[in-house]
Amino acid sequence: ETGVTQTPRHLVMGMTNKKSLKCEQHLGHNAMYWYKQSAKKPLELMFVYNFKEQTENNSVPSRFSPECPNSSHLFLHLHTLQPEDSALYLCASSQDRRVNQPQHFGDGTRLSIL
């Protein structure tokens, strides 16, 4: 049990669909992250929230829209995605974005765009 739960585990969608990924952490952390993991590439940080405020957006296309209603929940809304967006999307949390501590990850959502 990781303490960070992501749903769904797998998602197949067409390019015109709208879907959302969900992340929930049970660790009492204040920072949450979205990463994209593609084959043979380093993890790519997408978004960072610290105390519910978005602190980083690493030039992510607007077809990805994050939402953080509280410190325990994080969503990634998807709309009009492209085939190259197929990847594993990982959510992570840490105590505070501004502290050197490890991030704890969920098991990801495997996204396939048809």
Next chain:
Amino acid sequence: GESVGLHLPTLSVQEGDNSIINCAYSNSASDYFIWYKQESGKGPQFIIDIRSNMDKRQGQRVTVLLNKTVKHLSLQIAATQPGDSAVYFCAEIRGNYQLIWGAGTKLIIKP
């Protein structure tokens, strides 16, 4: 650009032997380093971390060594077991708390 890099994409080790996974980093200002393990179908799992004011840290069956002179980090796994099969990532945190990831090393355990 600056990055964290791994020397080998794949490492094969005999079960019971020690494994050594290496990582080079290029930013001498980095002050915190983390090793993660990612098993198939799962997210990265924290293994061990080390701060730049240390050169060695030990956990359960794992040891991380930091050589700041040559900007090199290594993860040593003692008595490697089949459950150690995974991709291992090193990551560094710089002064702005940005986490920089390497591409990963796949550890294969031979019976």
